Amino acid sequence: QVQLVESGGGLVQAGGSLRLSCAVSGRTSSTYAMGWFRRQAPGKEREFVAAIDWSGLNTYYTDSVKGRFTISRGNAKNTVFLQMNSLKPEDTAVYYCAAGRRENWRVFTASDYWGQGTQVTVSS
Numbered sequence: 001q002v003q004l005v006e007s008g009g010g011l012v013q014a015g016g017s018l019r020l021s022c023a024v025s026g027r028t029s030s031t032y033a034m035g036w037f038r039r040q041a042p043g044k045e046r047e048f049v050a051a052i053d054w055s056g057l058n059t060y061y062t063d064s065v066k067g068r069f070t071i072s073r074g075n076a077k078n079t080v081f082l083q084m085n086s087l088k089p090e091d092t093a094v095y096y097c098a099a100g101r102r103e104n105w106r107v108f109t110a111s112d113y114w115g116q117g118t119q120v121t122v123s124s
Contacts, residue, residue: 002026002113004097009118012087016122020082022097022115030054030077032113033105038093039117046096050082053105060106065091087122094119 008020022034035051049069051060056073070083080097100112 002032002099004099004113004115006095006097006115006118009095009120011121011123014087014089014122014124016087017083017085018087018120020084020095020097020118020120022080022082024078024080024097024099032099032101033108034071034073034080035098035100035106035108036071036080036082037096037098037108038091038120039096040090040093048108049095051106051108052080054101058105084120087120089122089124092120092122 003025005023006020008018010018012018031054033053036049037046038049039046048062049065050071052071052073059071068086072081094117096117097115098108098112100108
């Protein structure tokens with residue numbers, strides 16, 4: 001089993017920064033690709049934000065966050081970060097991290113491991 005716990009959310013003004021963390025525990029957790037997703041309103045679909053492969057050398061972002069967000073892994077590879085800069089009100093959402101292990105490391109499904117989420121609110 002793999003468990004994920006997000007932290008670092010909060011309230012920030014537009015233009016500000018936040019750093020989200022996802023602590024990953026469990027056997028072989030460092031071999032999983034990791035992703036960040038967000039849900040902007042209840043009932044809306046969870047949308048992809050960023051992903052990083054197990055090595056930490058390859059990353060992938062949705063267009064709306066490119067140049068503003070950076071995904072990275074800690075040295076032990078069992079922590080994943082999302083540095084969010086130049087935040088906008090439309091970045092307001094519950095952010096979730098996910099862990100998956102498949103050939104296409106950019107893909108995550110409901111059957112992968114997911115955290116409980118952390119709220120990010122950006123005020124204008």
